[in-house]
Amino acid sequence: MPELVFFSGTMDCGKSTLALQIEHNRSARGLVGMIFTRNDRAGAGKLSSRLGLVTDAVEVTDGMDLYAHLVDHLSQGGRADYVIADEAQFLAPEQIDQLARVVDDLELDVYAFGITTDFRTKLFPGSQRLVELADRVEVLQVEALCWCGARATHNARTVGGVMVVEGAQVVVGDVTDSAEEIGYEVLCRRHHRRRMTAATARAAALAPDVLPVPRS
Ligand SMILES: Nc1ncnc2c1ncn2[C@@H]1O[C@H](COP(=O)(O)OP(=O)(O)O)[C@@H](O)[C@H]1O
Numbered sequence: 559m560p561e562l563v564f565f566s567g568t569m570d571c572g573k574s575t576l577a578l579q580i581e582h583n584r585s586a587r588g589l590v591g592m593i594f595t596r597n598d599r600a601g602a603g604k605l606s607s608r609l610g611l612v613t614d615a616v617e618v619t620d621g622m623d624l625y626a627h628l629v630d631h632l633s634q635g636g637r638a639d640y641v642i643a644d645e646a647q648f649l650a651p652e653q654i655d656q657l658a659r660v661v662d663d664l665e666l667d668v669y670a671f672g673i674t675t676d677f678r679t680k681l682f683p684g685s686q687r688l689v690e691l692a693d694r695v696e697v698l699q700v701e702a703l704c705w706c707g708a709r710a711t712h713n714a715r716t717v718g719g720v721m722v723v724e725g726a727q728v729v730v731g732d733v734t735d736s737a738e739e740i741g742y743e744v745l746c747r748r749h750h751r752r753r754m755t756a757a758t759a760r761a762a763a764l765a766p767d768v769l770p771v772p773r774s
């Protein structure tokens with residue numbers, strides 16, 4: 559039975575890498591995938607992983623009907639044996655419904671990849687719909703780690719190096735972005751709640767009141 563599978567995790571846990579591996583393994587056996595993405599850091603129409611791999615993809619836009627796109631493609635003689643949707647958190651709920659219809663009516667497997675929650679710990683609408691509709695939700699096995707060593711479960715946004723909890727839900731960026739601009743850091747829940755990033759923790763450890771008292 560074809561399935562709608564949602565592979566979810568924090569930023570930087572290997573979702574796009576897994577998407578590219580699934581694509582590689584299937585295309586090595588002669589299968590052809592339809593690859594959707596939206597707002598990949600590598601630019602429009604690209605699906606990229608931090609390991610350096612990248613492939614072409616169809617850039618999803620506002621109002622695009624993903625089911626109709628596949629039906630058009632197939633009716634024009636194109637081939638699609640399965641579907642990959644990366645950065646699925648950026649898809650509209652209706653587009654997730656269209657992906658579910660692709661599974662049920664076109665009988666194709668759909669593999670969706672995305673972060674579940676935003677920097678405020680709130681569900682992205684697309685991810686919420688995936689949790690509601692997916693046949694399976696898979697949490698990635700490679701753990702992204704908080705600076706304290708615990709499993710990272712949440713995404714923090716920093717502006718000028720300071721963690722923020724207000725702002726636009728969508729701002730494309732990376733965990734390696736510099737302290738001057740908008741960046742992201744993955745944290746465990748405890749440190750997300752305490753707004754404690756790696757930089758804040760370092761600064762606290764160096765604060766004078768925790769330094770050894772000098773002997774005079
Ligand atoms: N230099 C590196 N060497 C080995 N693994 C790396 C390196 N850089 C990144 N990675 C791996 O790639 C993962 C990020 O992969 P990516 O697919 O871009 O993540 P996601 O799509 O979930 O944001 C990291 O968690 C790490 O496991």
Ligand SMILES: Cc1cn([C@H]2C[C@H](O)[C@@H](COP(=O)(O)O)O2)c(=O)[nH]c1=O
Pocket residue numbers: 568569570573574597599672673675676677678713714715727728729730731732742
């Ligand atoms: C937490 C959070 C993230 N984003 C953006 C930042 C990145 O461009 C993507 C996630 O990509 P990744 O491959 O999973 O690292 O999402 C955002 O727009 N809003 C957020 O709250």
